[in-house]
Amino acid sequence: MDALLFMIFAAIAVVCGISLVVQTHPISSALSLVGVMGALAALYLLLGGEFIAAAQLVVYAGAIMVLFVFVIMLLNAGTEHKGRRTWAKYAGAPLLLVLLGLIAIGITHHLPASEGVMFGQFTKGTPLEFGRALFTTYLLPFEVTSVLILIAILGAIVLARKEID
Amino acid sequence: MPALPSSVPLSWYLTLSAILFVLGIAGFLFRRNIITVFMSIELMLNAVNLSFITFSYKLKQVDGHIFSFFVMVVAAAEAAVGLAIILTVFKNRQTLEIDELSSLKN
Amino acid sequence: MAFLIVTIVKAAVVAFVLLTALAYLQWLERKVLAHIQLRVGPRRVGPHGLLQPLADVIKLITKEDMMPSHVNKVFWFLAPFIAVVFALIPIAVIPFGTELRLPAINLGPVHIPAIRTAMQLTDINFGVLFILGISGLGVYGVALAGWSSNNKYSLLGGLRSSAQMISYELPMALAIAAPLLVLNTLSFRGIVDAQSGFFFGFLPKWTIFQVFPLNIISFILFIIAAFAETNRVPFDLPEAENELVAGFHTEYGSMKFASFFMAEYCNMVTVSCVATLLFLGGWHPPFPAAYGSSYLPSLVMAGAGVLCFLHAASPARPLDRLTLPVVGIAFIALAGIFLIPAVALPLMPIIWFTAKALVILFVYIWIRGTLPRFRYDQLMRFAWTFMFPIAVVNLFLTGLVVALS
Numbered sequence: 001m002d003a004l005l006f007m008i009f010a011a012i013a014v015v016c017g018i019s020l021v022v023q024t025h026p027i028s029s030a031l032s033l034v035g036v037m038g039a040l041a042a043l044y045l046l047l048g049g050e051f052i053a054a055a056q057l058v059v060y061a062g063a064i065m066v067l068f069v070f071v072i073m074l075l076n077a078g079t080e081h082k083g084r085r086t087w088a089k090y091a092g093a094p095l096l097l098v099l100l101g102l103i104a105i106g107i108t109h110h111l112p113a114s115e116g117v118m119f120g121q122f123t124k125g126t127p128l129e130f131g132r133a134l135f136t137t138y139l140l141p142f143e144v145t146s147v148l149i150l151i152a153i154l155g156a157i158v159l160a161r162k163e164i165d
Numbered sequence: 166m167p168a169l170p171s172s173v174p175l176s177w178y179l180t181l182s183a184i185l186f187v188l189g190i191a192g193f194l195f196r197r198n199i200i201t202v203f204m205s206i207e208l209m210l211n212a213v214n215l216s217f218i219t220f221s222y223k224l225k226q227v228d229g230h231i232f233s234f235f236v237m238v239v240a241a242a243e244a245a246v247g248l249a250i251i252l253t254v255f256k257n258r259q260t261l262e263i264d265e266l267s268s269l270k271n
Numbered sequence: 272m273a274f275l276i277v278t279i280v281k282a283a284v285v286a287f288v289l290l291t292a293l294a295y296l297q298w299l300e301r302k303v304l305a306h307i308q309l310r311v312g313p314r315r316v317g318p319h320g321l322l323q324p325l326a327d328v329i330k331l332i333t334k335e336d337m338m339p340s341h342v343n344k345v346f347w348f349l350a351p352f353i354a355v356v357f358a359l360i361p362i363a364v365i366p367f368g369t370e371l372r373l374p375a376i377n378l379g380p381v382h383i384p385a386i387r388t389a390m391q392l393t394d395i396n397f398g399v400l401f402i403l404g405i406s407g408l409g410v411y412g413v414a415l416a417g418w419s420s421n422n423k424y425s426l427l428g429g430l431r432s433s434a435q436m437i438s439y440e441l442p443m444a445l446a447i448a449a450p451l452l453v454l455n456t457l458s459f460r461g462i463v464d465a466q467s468g469f470f471f472g473f474l475p476k477w478t479i480f481q482v483f484p485l486n487i488i489s490f491i492l493f494i495i496a497a498f499a500e501t502n503r504v505p506f507d508l509p510e511a512e513n514e515l516v517a518g519f520h521t522e523y524g525s526m527k528f529a530s531f532f533m534a535e536y537c538n539m540v541t542v543s544c545v546a547t548l549l550f551l552g553g554w555h556p557p558f559p560a561a562y563g564s565s566y567l568p569s570l571v572m573a574g575a576g577v578l579c580f581l582h583a584a585s586p587a588r589p590l591d592r593l594t595l596p597v598v599g600i601a602f603i604a605l606a607g608i609f610l611i612p613a614v615a616l617p618l619m620p621i622i623w624f625t626a627k628a629l630v631i632l633f634v635y636i637w638i639r640g641t642l643p644r645f646r647y648d649q650l651m652r653f654a655w656t657f658m659f660p661i662a663v664v665n666l667f668l669t670g671l672v673v674a675l676s
Contacts, residue, residue, distance in 0.1 A: 116172025
């Protein structure tokens with residue numbers, strides 16, 4: 001059952017990822033990315049990350065991607081024009097596949113297949129454990145990221161406001 | 166249909182992460198619309214998140230989840246500022262193709 | 272295997288009850304709005320217009336479904352589905368009562384084992400976060416509907432509506448976080464269990480009565496943010512009929528329009544259920560059973576039955592002289608059923624939960640009939656400069672009180 005669920009969500013993630021790269025209109029790419037994030041949220045649940053799956057849905061798919069979709073709608077970005085047919089595209093794609101193959105071989109070589117992922121085995125992904133670690137061991141990075149978000153808000157407001165002449 | 170294993174090997178998750186990462190690289194290198202390039206970067210960040218959580222499972226610690234959370238937060242901040250920059254660029258150049266944003270060239 | 276069948280049956284029952292409730296919520300809205308506006312509302316189709324939702328459903332299904340030629344076909348078709356799917360999913364984690372125990376049935380060839388099942392489709396550990404996430408995803412339906420219609424007014428309406436929804440998600444999440452500090456759990460069943468019991472023997476331990484004024488502020492903030500999330504008056508500028516030519520659902524007709532409406536009512540129901548569970552004590556009665564709270568539902572239903580008989584004396588239509596007494600007898604029979612202890616025990620929590628959710632829905636409809644709507648810039652200013660600081664200060668003070676006790 002675990003393997004079946006993994007297969008389904010992995011297939012959704014890969015198909016949406018390919019769709020992101022292949023689609024011409026940015027809105028289709030954005031919605032494919034939302035599909036990838038949804039599938040990844042389900043995979044995080046399978047790996048026992050309850051809080052991180054919920055955070056992925058709330059933060060990434062529900063806020064960041066909405067921002068992307070907004071900007072695409074606001075700028076009225078049309079479909080891309082056909083690019084010049086450079087040799088880079090035809091040489092690059094097989095090279096990337098070779099890179100992928102090398103990574104995959106390296107991974108399967110170093111990780112024994114005996115260690116499997118079963119749903120329910122990892123119990124430390126609950127909000128309780130997550131919060132405990134976040135507010136004790138990782139308190140400084142947490143505070144620093146709050147300052148980072150504040151800076152990002154200020155930067156975004158300054159960059160995107162109307163010029164007052 | 167071949168029998169599926171009862172528990173999913175960890176290497177499958179990492180291979181999926183690698184596939185998504187390579188797809189992100191492909192989008193980043195081959196697409197010409199600046200927003201699509203930005204979205205490919207987000208895809209790469211997501212692939213890395215999956216990798217973090219897989220290793221957190223392997224090492225039986227919650228620290229990987231916390232790293233993944235910080236990656237999400239940084240991606241949020243980056244998306245906000247990056248999209249604001251894209252809006253400004255569009256206002257000034259009226260184009261979203263990265264080939265035409267080349268005034269620093271030569 | 273038995274678990275699978277029980278779950279499928281529960282899901283079917285919940286889905287059926289939810290869809291019927293959505294249709295009758297529209298009836299309730301029309302009747303209450305009408306009475307606020309000193310008129311009577313639908314009264315011709317069935318006694319007191321009770322069959323009006325059925326007539327509306329038949330009309331909407333049989334209307335011609337056109338696709339305008341200038342729309343972006345894939346997204347225009349997808350948008351109502353996205354809106355409805357993400358509106359219907361959160362019901363899966365909402366608990367309606369305690370536990371249902373059915374005895375085993377062994378007669379003849381039929382052997383059904385004894386069933387013990389919780390009155391909830393699934394109890395996720397992080398149920399509150401799940402609902403926040405899924406409501407955040409509901410923004411896509413509105414944004415895509417507005418954009419794919421290829422129409423200036425729809426685009427503006429869609430963008431305004433989505434900006435409003437994401438702006439009010441923040442005060443809503445902060446307003447939810449404050450009572451969670453007190454209740455200490457994210458699963459809905461745990462939240463309701465932490466509200467059982469009574470203070471001083473008669474005051475229920477609902478969240479609004481714990482940590483006294485701060486949780487009431489959270490409740491009010493949550494209700495206001497919920498009004499904005501569900502695009503209801505006074506925040507319904509993006510979709511009002513006399514603004515922006517009906518906003519983002521201009522180009523939709525018949526069943527797709529009905530889907531958006533269904534999604535809006537379903538969001539209202541979800542938010543009312545969440546408010547009931549988080550703030551009003553879920554299925555716990557407002558005063559202890561020792562003072563007779565188990566007889567209150569029967570009393571109300573018997574009263575409703577007597578009211579039906581009184582209305583049958585001077586009916587709106589001649590047919591009601593026959594149909595209203597039938598409805599009255601049904602109510603009195605229900606009142607009698609609720610007096611039987613064996614039936615009342617699993618059903619009483621559902622009655623209290625439904626009653627509280629209906630009170631919140633009535634407040635929704637009441638406010639719709641009473642208040643004017645906000646202008647868009649007033650709406651956004653209200654979110655960011657008024658509700659957000661109050662929510663943050665409220666969270667801070669609640670944390671202080673929890674830490675110091």
